[in-house]
Amino acid sequence: MASHILSWIVFTPLLGAFAVLFVPQRSTHLIKWITLSTTIVVFGLACVALGFFQASQGGFQMIERALWIPQFNVQYLLGTDGISFPMVFLTAIISLLACLGSFGIKEREKEYFFLYLLLETGMMGTFVALDLFLFYVFWEVVLVPMYFLIGIWGGPRREYAAIKFFLYTLAGSLFMLLGILGVYFAASPHTFDMTQLVGMTRGLWFQKVVFLAFFLGFAIKVPIFPFHTWLPDAHVEAPTPISVILAGVLLKMGTYGFFRFSYPLFPDAAVWFQPAMAVLAILGIVYGGFVALAQTDFKKMVAYSSVSHMGFVLLGLAAMNANGFRGAMLQMFTHGTITGGLFLLVGVLYDRAHSRDLNGFGGLGAQMPAYAGILTFFSLASLGLPAMSGFVSEFLVLLGSYQYSKVVTGLSTLGIILAATYLLYMVQRVLLGKLNPKWAALTDINFKEVLTLAPLMVLILAIGVYPRIILDYMIPTLDALLKIVKG
């Protein structure tokens, strides 16, 4: 098992999914517990893999290699490093917690949990695949369950949101596929193998074109302004646990793609596009912040805050130095935990009040004290309060971007102020003020919901207080990447 730990991590959810298929439709409890135990097992496997992971090593580890389609030299090639491993871990945690959050699903549980586990396989596979073809396959595998999960269990405009999400992402990934093929045919011998592709040299023009193709695929996923409009719709319409997955993991697939493919494969193009990326990052940060400020829908606000926060990841990427990379990588992880938590909290409130209208709430701080405390906690984490993980990552990103450009950094700090503004404005409208008598019957957050949130809070605090617990895993790989990019 030790030698195939990554395969186990990727395919255990699939096994669970098939187990779910064999359970009668009516045994919903059994289905839920099978899914939960599967996600727990995957998390356990991720912890086991953590034991095998050598943090000091910069290259790929735990490689599994087998020939898949010999005619095209396609391999089944899995491996992990300091970039993908945190993402695998994040996926395992978020999947576990979102699964707990899914226990409230009331209709067509069998299909839901089957698709859910399929989704987890897709996500895990995306993060550990080192063969471009295999990566693309997993990347697309994620789309299908997501489409159904939004389209069937979503809100009133779910079909619109699901189709928009699907088509938009698909359009992007088609460009990526072209890029992948371009890389494949330009390589000699023709190969999809990342471990071989990284060392090869490519012409600048070719790099630029293919970089753009990859960029489109990843940018839509991140999402980077102006490709972000699928996000609010998908977030608002998706059921709570799926929003959590969407924000917690799916968005990271885009930035992960930059780290894993765009930068190592096209370092010259990356340097060439650096200013453009920085500008897009700033636009995303400021624009997302302003738009979030204008929201009256709780979920939409959090969705736009994602646009703003993912802008920081892009900013760190654009900075192209050690601190920027570390900050971006850490921001990916922390955004997953923080925004995931915020979506769970929106769900908690929505389950009780069946409303997400920020202007309709008020004074819940006295009615739901524990909920208020936790919501305040996550809001503060999201606005980058020190001693929570968001601060460390934003600080590192800003430090990195400062070394790149002072103007860009100065503008991006506007995003931090905006984050504080819209989050506190939200807190004020939801928790503070007089209690609207309409909500006098709302019950406080219950133990199970706290249980889903507590691990995230622990992670946020732990990383915020001592970021080396996670940064030490990332740094060797990121430094190696930096060497490739900077030549």
Add this chain to the structure above:
Amino acid sequence: MIIPLQHILIFSLLLFATGLYGVLVRRNIIGILISIELMLNAANLNLIAFSKSTSLAPETGQIFAIFVIAIAATAAAVGLAIVLALYRVRKTVYTDEVNLLKW
């Protein structure tokens, strides 16, 4: 052989033609089945005649005739059962009243 082979063959040809005529023109399905029996008989007769006059292994013709009789019996049984079923469903035994295969 008392009479020439050709005569027996002509006889069986006539018998066969008569049976075929019955199959072609009778409206009653039972009548058709009976006519089929006639045709089978004609065939049997041929088998026996050839085995008697030309074959080197004289048992073969007779044995195949026995097989044909057996098959004829099953055909009759199944056919008649179908007739009964049809009769029960459609209240008719006339072929021109059962024309589901029509255009």
Add this chain to the structure above:
Amino acid sequence: MVAPIPVALIPLLPFAAFAVNILAGRWLKHRAAWLSVATSTLACALAIPLCWQVFRGAHFAHQATWLMLGEVPLQFGYLLDPLSSTLLFMVTIVGTLIQVYAMGYMRGDPRYSRFFAYVSLFMAAMLTVVISNNYLLFFMAWEIMGLCSYLLIGFYFEKDSAANACKKAFLTTRVGDIGFLIGFLTLFAAIGTLNFSEMNSIISGAGATPLNTTLLSFAAFFIFCGTIGKSAQFPLHVWLPDAMEGPTPVSALIHAATMVAAGVFLVARSFTLFAAAPNVLPVVTAIGTITAFGAAFIALTQHDIKRVLAYSTISQLGYMVTALGLSGLGAGTFHLITHAFFKALLFLGAGSVIHGTHVQDIREMGGLFKKMPSTAVTFIIASLALAGIPPLSGFWSKDEILLTAFASGHTFVFGVLLLTAFMTAFYMFRLIFLTFFGEARNPKVHAHESPALMTLPLWALAVGSVVIGIPGSPFMHHWFQKFMAHASHYPEYEPSLFVMACSIAAAVAGILLAGVVYLKQKHWAENTAKAFRPLYLLSFNKFYIDELYSAYIVKPFHAIGRILFGFDETVVDGAVNGTGYATMLLSRIKNWIDIHIVDGFVNFTGAFAYFLNSFTKRLQTGFIQNYLLIVVAAVLAFLIFELKSI
């Protein structure tokens, strides 16, 4: 030199109290307060011997790597030098006393344990700020202080005014904090370290590598933005008066004695940096002077007892900032310490008055002296200290600032500060005369003296207010100034009798004028207000700064948000949907072509076949015997064909 005890315990003890209180407060109830006070006292007990050692010349520092910034390790640790030990001394004592007071003041509040949890967290953060050895740790704790301030201002969050005030406080200081963040990022870019000691040695030991003065100036300026926000300096001072929505002990602890003073402390901490960036110092001085004068001017006309004190705090903070802008490190820090004592005392006294009368408007008070003697006496002592009457502590520290301004040649600044001192004395005694003397103006108010739990800290602070000025006075040969000068060098000036005389004259004049106006000639106040109506309105409405911000910053921000959201929905999303619609339209056109042309051809083929079929289908009679007949005919044909040769 590593300290004999784990210094980290000093902030960690209150933090532990916070953790316990926030998690188990529901079961602890009133015991929460005991926990907070106990940890705070313990921190005090740990801190004071250490401070004593530092006062005797020791120097403690220790650090460990927290994070790698590129290749540079960022080391977190503590630094106990004269500056930080002074503040540590003040914060632990004042903080503990205020918490004791709060036990009485907050009794019966439904969120009692929550209050003490927040206060403990604040203590932890404040102590971390004081002892931190680098900008990042400083900033982190500084932000957490901001959080506590937010939580405590919004403690009575059911009131909309409190909910607005806490958000305003957080956001306003956040603006300054972002400046601070940019400041130390710039500093890091300039000298490659965030550590205070390393920064000091790099800047003062210049010459080895020429420093980028422009970058340093930028760093200093942006770091000063943090001070502007936190210490409520013009133009970011607007949050502090609103912050009075919080419980009074909080106003005393956070918004008078400690947190707002941390901004001044930041400048003092970065003193070498500011000294190396000479073109920033005039900015500091200007901001400080404007704030000192403007706030005092506003305080003249306010009616809310806590708001008067809040503007007074802003004004005094302006004094300190001015002092630092004039390179008077000793003077500024000295005033910081003395101010902490008497201003905390003033707020606690005001709290005691509010606790006793349940009103905050001074027009409804009056004649409280007899009913609340302890409160009144301590309040008057603190007011005298604030006004600068010798030999109380405020006199020595304020005199030091005036001396710095005078001796360094900034006569205009000196004049403004002197005027401010006069106004300070005036508005403080206006407050006292209206509150404690005269006759009770509102018969509904039934005042009573506060319990001993509240008056004892008052007396303790009163003693502090009297004696804390001694170390900086000629009686101890200006020991404090010399002590501070050990750490960082700044110009020292010989004491001047002229300055002292001016200071005393201004204070006494202010007190006397207030006495005349508010005890003898009561119509003077109204007449003056009528005569100088524009000025009065300007003061009463706080220079209309809130309205300006609301109209030119807050509303535009929201408007931009809405406009961009509209842009997002119509243009950006419209482009996406438009692509979708265009595709749909195209597909409809193609669909038409498909149906009528492509499919038309296919259909024609089908229809043609159908047409032919209308003949051939006749063969399909559905009548088995017919088929058989055809078979027979076929056999016949076959036979004819085969046998035609025969």
Add this chain to the structure above:
Amino acid sequence: MEILELFSKIGIYATMALVLVFALGVVALRNLFHCALCLAAVLIGTAMIYVALHAEFLAAVQILVYVGAVMTLVIFVIMLTEHLGGKTIRQTNRQSPAAIIGLSGIVVLLGTLLMKTPWPVTAKALDAKVSVMSLGKALMGTYAFPFEVISVILIACLIGAIVIAKKDVSEKGPS
């Protein structure tokens, strides 16, 4: 001997003629019951021709199986469906002229063909005697496998016939 042979020849031809007449009766009679009786006569006549061809065993089988079993079956079915079969209704369809023409063509053609074909009649074959024992040996030896297959088919068909003919229980259940 000659006379005997002549009589037997005459007897055989007479039988043949009679069989043909009865056969016409089978296809032409209106009353189905009469048709069945004619068929029985045809079968018996054929059995007699078998005897003339020295196939006595087959003649016995013919009488037993056909006349004994199949005819009984046919007559039962006729009786089961009888009340509806009006004897007055036309029993042939409209294509009988066409059928007669076609069939006559076939008969003429095939008849000429039969008469013209030089059949390889051998004396050895004519002399061969087929005993019941040799038939039995062939059936159980050389043709054992087809024999078994036929028996399986027989069983299957009988079961099938029963299933098909059986009245559907659910059909008449509610009423």
